[in-house]
Amino acid sequence: MRRIILFVLLILANTSYGIEPVLKPGDILLTRNAGGEDANPSPGYYNHTAILGENNWVIESQEILDSVIAVPVWNFFDRYPEILVLRPKDSGVAKMSAIYATKLIGRRYSKYESIRPLWRWHGGDNCVSTVKRIYNGIGVDRRWIIPDHLMQDISFTHIALKKDYENFVPPLDKYKGRVIIVPVGEPNE
Numbered sequence: 001m002r003r004i005i006l007f008v009l010l011i012l013a014n015t016s017y018g019i020e021p022v023l024k025p026g027d028i029l030l031t032r033n034a035g036g037e038d039a040n041p042s043p044g045y046y047n048h049t050a051i052l053g054e055n056n057w058v059i060e061s062q063e064i065l066d067s068v069i070a071v072p073v074w075n076f077f078d079r080y081p082e083i084l085v086l087r088p089k090d091s092g093v094a095k096m097s098a099i100y101a102t103k104l105i106g107r108r109y110s111k112y113e114s115i116r117p118l119w120r121w122h123g124g125d126n127c128v129s130t131v132k133r134i135y136n137g138i139g140v141d142r143r144w145i146i147p148d149h150l151m152q153d154i155s156f157t158h159i160a161l162k163k164d165y166e167n168f169v170p171p172l173d174k175y176k177g178r179v180i181i182v183p184v185g186e187p188n189e
Contacts, residue, residue, distance in 0.1 A: 022160055023073065026094025027052040027087050028131060030147045031080040034168050044148030046084065049127040050076065051101050051134060059101040061109050061130040068107040068130055081168035086156035093155075096138040103137070104130055 030046040042048075050060035058076040061068045077083065088094040108124030125133060128144050135142045144150050151158075 023052055023056075023085065024087065024094065025052055025054050025098030026091075026096075027085050027159065028150055028156065029058065029076065030084040030086065030151055032082040034081045034165060034170065042146060044146045046147035046151060048080070049131050049147045049150060051097060051131050053098050053101040057102075059105060059130065059134075061107075061125050061127045063109050063111060063126075066109045066124075068104045068109070068125055070102070070105050075174075077162065078171050079174050081163070081165045083162045084151065085159040085161070086150060086153075087159045089155055089157055093135075093138065093140055097134050097140075100134050100137045104133060 029050045029052065031048040031050070032046050033048075048060070050058050052073065053059045053070065056073045057070040058073050059068065059070050060076070088097070104125065107130075109126065110124030110129075111126055128147060128150070131150065132142050132144050142153070144153070150156065
C-alpha cells in the first residue's frame with residue numbers, strides 16, 4: 001500500500017511542476033526563496049544547494065533542523081518558487097555522488113563551513129559544503145563556496161528551470177512528517 005501511495009505522490013509531483021520527470025540521481029538543485037533580497041541573504045543569485053540522491057530523496061543541509069537531511073523530491077519542490085537543475089556531464093560522477101550523498105545524512109549544520117578547507121576540523125556542513133564534501137568523497141575536487149559557483153561550473157549542464165513566483169504559495173509546515181535525519185534506504189520505509 002505504501003508503494004502505491006508513494007507512486008501516486010510521485011505522479012502528482014511530476015505533473016505539478018513539469019521538470020521532475022527529467023530528474024536523475026546526482027542532479028544538483030539550486031534554489032532561490034520568494035520574498036526578494038530580504039529572503040535571499042546569501043551572496044549571489046541562488047541561496048541554497050541540494051543534491052538528488054537515490055529513490056527520489058533530496059539531500060540537503062538545513063539550518064533550522066541543524067542537520068544534513070533527506071526529504072522527498074516533491075516536498076523539496078513545494079518549498080521554492082525557483083529551482084535550477086544542473087546535471088554532471090560525467091554520468092559516473094552523478095551516480096557515485098547520489099550514492100555517497102546518503103552517507104552525510106545526520107551530520108550537523110555549520111553556516112560558514114563552505115569557506116573552510118575540507119582538511120581542517122569541521123563542526124558540520126552547510127548546503128554548499130555538503131555537495132562539495134560529496135564530490136570530494138568520490139574523488140572529485142571542487143572549491144565551491146556559494147551556490148552560484150556550482151551554476152558557473154563547466155562540469156555541469158543546465159537541465160531545467162522551475163520559476164513560478166506568481167503562483168507560489170509556501171507550505172505551512174516545510175518539514176513536518178517528511179524529514180529523514182538518519183540514513184535512508186527505500187523511501188517507503
